[in-house]
Structures are given as C-alpha cells and as structure tokens.
Amino acid sequence: MKPFDVIGFDADDTLWHSEDSFHHGEQRFVELVSPFVAEGVDVKAALTAVERKNLHTFGYGVKAFGLSAVEAAVSISDGRVPTAVIGQLVEMVRAQLTEPVRLLAHVPEVLAAVGRHYRLVLITKGDLIHQTFKVETSGLEHHFEHVEILLEKHPEAYQRVLQRVGVAPERFCMVGNSVRSDVLPVMALGGTAVHVPYPLLWELEHVDHDEHFAELASLADLPAWLAAG
Amino acid sequence: MKPFDVIGFDADDTLWHSEDSFHHGEQRFVELVSPFVAEGVDVKAALTAVERKNLHTFGYGVKAFGLSAVEAAVSISDGRVPTAVIGQLVEMVRAQLTEPVRLLAHVPEVLAAVGRHYRLVLITKGDLIHQTFKVETSGLEHHFEHVEILLEKHPEAYQRVLQRVGVAPERFCMVGNSVRSDVLPVMALGGTAVHVPYPLLWELEHVDHDEHFAELASLADLPAWLAAG
Numbered sequence: 001m002k003p004f005d006v007i008g009f010d011a012d013d014t015l016w017h018s019e020d021s022f023h024h025g026e027q028r029f030v031e032l033v034s035p036f037v038a039e040g041v042d043v044k045a046a047l048t049a050v051e052r053k054n055l056h057t058f059g060y061g062v063k064a065f066g067l068s069a070v071e072a073a074v075s076i077s078d079g080r081v082p083t084a085v086i087g088q089l090v091e092m093v094r095a096q097l098t099e100p101v102r103l104l105a106h107v108p109e110v111l112a113a114v115g116r117h118y119r120l121v122l123i124t125k126g127d128l129i130h131q132t133f134k135v136e137t138s139g140l141e142h143h144f145e146h147v148e149i150l151l152e153k154h155p156e157a158y159q160r161v162l163q164r165v166g167v168a169p170e171r172f173c174m175v176g177n178s179v180r181s182d183v184l185p186v187m188a189l190g191g192t193a194v195h196v197p198y199p200l201l202w203e204l205e206h207v208d209h210d211e212h213f214a215e216l217a218s219l220a221d222l223p224a225w226l227a228a229g
Numbered sequence: 230m231k232p233f234d235v236i237g238f239d240a241d242d243t244l245w246h247s248e249d250s251f252h253h254g255e256q257r258f259v260e261l262v263s264p265f266v267a268e269g270v271d272v273k274a275a276l277t278a279v280e281r282k283n284l285h286t287f288g289y290g291v292k293a294f295g296l297s298a299v300e301a302a303v304s305i306s307d308g309r310v311p312t313a314v315i316g317q318l319v320e321m322v323r324a325q326l327t328e329p330v331r332l333l334a335h336v337p338e339v340l341a342a343v344g345r346h347y348r349l350v351l352i353t354k355g356d357l358i359h360q361t362f363k364v365e366t367s368g369l370e371h372h373f374e375h376v377e378i379l380l381e382k383h384p385e386a387y388q389r390v391l392q393r394v395g396v397a398p399e400r401f402c403m404v405g406n407s408v409r410s411d412v413l414p415v416m417a418l419g420g421t422a423v424h425v426p427y428p429l430l431w432e433l434e435h436v437d438h439d440e441h442f443a444e445l446a447s448l449a450d451l452p453a454w455l456a457a458g
Contacts, residue, residue: 054323057323057326057327057358058292058326058358059356059357059358063287063292063293063296064292066296067292067295067296067319067322070299070315070319071316071319073312074312074313074315074316074319075316077312079311079312079313079316080312081312082308082312083302083303083306083308083309083310083312083315084303084308086299086303086312086315087300087303087304087308090296090299090300090303093296094283094286097286097287098286126357127288127357128288128355128356128357128378128380129286129287129288129380132380149357151357151358151361164393
C-alpha cells in the first residue's frame with residue numbers, strides 16, 4: 001500500500017528559485033545605501049532588523065521587503081540617502097515582482113513522476129499577487145489539484161488545507177526547503193515531511209530544533225524515496 | 230422556500246470602513262509632497278496614475294499603495310522630495326495596516342439575523358496579512374463558515390469559491406459595495422447580487438454598466454430584503 005494519498009509541495013526555493021533574488025536585493029541595498037551611512041554601521045544587519053520588526057505588520061514577500069528597504073535606507077542614513085536611491089529601491093521591487101520564474105533542476109519531471117501515483121497540492125506563503133503570478137507562469141499549475149497561498153505556515157493553517165483537500169495528516173507528506181515552515185508544522189499535526197534544502201535560507205526562516213526527518217539532496221531523489229516507502 | 234442557501238459578504242466598505250483611510254492617505258500625500266512639486270502638477274491625479282500603472286504588478290492593498298506613493302513622490306517632485314517625507318509615507322502605511330477595524334453601522338446585528346437563516350461566507354480581496362488581521366480582529370469571524378481572500382474578484386474566482394463552499398450560483402447571493410467586484414462578476418455566473426454603496430469609491434473600482442440589480446441604502450435593510458424574497 002502506498003504510504004500517502006497526497007503530497008504537498010512548497011514553491012519558493014523548492015520548485016523555483018526565490019531566495020537568491022532577495023539575497024541579490026540585499027546586496028544591491030548595501031551597495032546603494034552604504035555610501036550615505038556613517039562608518040561602522042552594519043547596513044545589511046540593520047536592513048534585516050527592520051525586516052524583522054516589520055514582519056508581523058507587513059508580512060512576507062517582495063512588497064514587504066521593499067517597504068522595509070525604503071524605511072531602512074532613510075533611517076540608517078539619517079535621511080542622507082538621495083531620493084534617486086529610493087527610486088531605485090522601488091524599481092528593484094518591481095523587477096523582482098515581474099522577473100520570470102526560474103525552475104529548479106528536475107522539477108517538471110519529478111512532479112510528473114510523483115503525480116502519476118499521488119494527488120499533488122501546492123502550499124506556499126507570501127504575497128498573493130506575486131505567488132499567483134509565479135504559479136500561473138511556471139507551467140507547473142496543471143500538476144496540482146489544489147493551490148493554497150497562506151499567510152503563515154503554522155499547524156492550524158496546514159490543518160485547514162488538509163481538511164479542504166480531504167486527507168488525514170497520516171496520509172499526507174509535505175516537501176519543502178524550510179524546516180520552520182514546511183517540516184515542523186506538518187510533523188506537529190502527525191504528518192510526514194521531507195526536507196530538501198536550498199543553498200540559501202533567509203535569516204528569519206531559521207529555526208533551532210532536534211526533530212528527525214528525511215532530508216534529500218535534490219528533488220530528483222523524491223520519487224525513489226517515495227517508492228522505498 | 231428560501232431564495233438562497235448561501236449569502237456572501239464583501240468586507241472592505243461593506244462590513245467595515247476602508248476607503249476613507251485610503252482617501253485620508255491620498256490627502257496626506259498631497260499635503261506632504263505638493264510643496265516640492267512644480268506649479269501646475271496635479272499631485273493627486275499623478276498618484277492615481279502611478280497606482281493604476283502598478284495595479285497589475287503590485288496588486289491591491291495598503292502595501293501596494295505605499296510603494297506607489299513612494300514612487301510617485303520621487304518622480305513627480307523630480308527627486309526634490311526630502312527623505313523625511315519618504316519616511317512619513319512608510320509610517321502612513323504602517324499606521325493604516327495596524328489601525329483597528331471600524332465596523333459599519335448595524336453590521337453585527339445584520340450578520341446575526343441573516344446567519345440564523347443562511348450560511349454566510351466572507352469574500353474579500355487585497356493584501357493577505359492586512360485582510361487576515363482585519364477579519365481576525367473584527368469580532369465577526371464566527372459568523373462565517375468560510376473566509377476567502379482573493380487576488381481579484383472575477384467570475385472564475387467566484388466560481389472556485391462557490392464550488393469550494395458547495396453552492397450553485399442560482400442559490401447564492403453576494404452583498405457588497407463595489408459594482409465592479411461584488412455585483413457584476415456574480416451576476417455573470419447566474420448568481421444574485423445586492424449593491425450596498427459606500428459614500429466613497431476608489432477611482433480604480435469605478436465601472437460603467439447597464440445591468441439591473443437590487444440596491445440597498447444600508448446593510449440594515451438586508452434582512453427585510455431577503456425576507457421579501
């Protein structure tokens with residue numbers, strides 16, 4: 001008997017690149033803003049601190065990042081940052097929101113292979129318009145019977161999705177790159193989770209834990225892992 | 230027999246005030262930015278034009294408004310706007326995102342009355358974190374068996390919600406303040422819609438049409454309208 005009925009996939013940094021764009025945006029912020037900041041200020045750390053402060057109010061995603069970047073540029077430069085730089089920060093947001101989806105290696109084949117044996121659902125979080133844009137332009141939407149864009153991936157949110165999809169936690173397996181968002185909350189419900197790390201992890205996604213779960217080096221290993229049951 | 234099984238409610242400007250905050254934000258933008266703009270520039274019209282240009286990329290909601298306001302402030306002042314004003318624009322966004330929900334008159338009583346006879350769903354659009362914050366802090370969530378936050382309220386989006394809720398369009402009635410978002414797309418599916426105007430309407434929500442539908446002066450009139458069947 002198959003161990004699961006439904007496989008859930010995270011999207012950002014599991015199906016397509018995402019964090020590298022944020023990483024690039026942070027580096028660009030440091031380049032643009034540093035010339036106007038007093039010596040000894042850690043520009044990157046200050047930006048992350050502003051993002052952390054705003055997370056509860058602004059939420060996840062590129063627009064939240066952009067507003068935090070504008071706020072941080074003004075505050076850490078003590079107002080000395082030129083408005084031309086502010087304009088460039090907004091342009092950076094626009095570029096990231098319209099950037100074409102860049103799929104990770106093996107993703108279409110893996111979804112096709114796993115989709116032959118399981119019902120697939122996509123469970124992501126973040127900005128509604130950006131996530132929708134990425135799902136619709138990814139060429140992957142047809143693999144999923146259900147797409148869910150959550151505000152936050154806590155156990156209650158997963159529970160609502162599983163009820164909606166009609167699967168018990170014991171028959172559900174989640175695949176994603178974030179231990180905090182994709183693995184621990186699903187295990188807390190009694191489900192199974194597989195961790196497929198991405199080379200970059202946003203500081204605010206970091207979590208300390210001592211749970212045990214499967215970790216795969218690549219999504220390409222997922223069909224064999226599922227077949228080994 | 231009751232004419233409907235499920236009543237859908239819009240949220241912003243139907244259950245609680247919203248557009249007045251955006252209106253206030255626009256006025257504040259004009260006050261803050263006008264001193265740095267060449268004579269003869271229509272500051273308010275320029276802001277709306279930037280919002281319109283960005284709608285497809287930034288989507289709806291306060292964060293999108295804030296990024297457009299920052300962009301417009303820099304561009305229409307030709308960079309002369311001080312960074313202190315940029316900081317105030319970001320503060321305006323934060324204030325709007327954390328402002329307590331202000332319910333419209335009669336809303337709790339109307340939901341309680343209608344909820345005794347019908348299943349209620351909340352169907353809103355906009356920013357995931359802001360809409361969730363408003364729903365959760367409104368004290369109204371328990372009236373609804375389902376809450377849906379959509380990216381855009383087009384007929385296909387409503388169709389998915391109705392399938393999810395398990396109701397045929399002919400047995401569904403939507404109540405809201407926007408003809409464009411709450412009335413026409415539901416009628417296009419064969420459903421019923423009731424228009425309850427709010428004194429303010431965002432320019433980008435305006436639509437020309439020649440459809441006929443019920444219009445109520447206040448949500449307080451809804452129970453009687455439903456009873457008259």
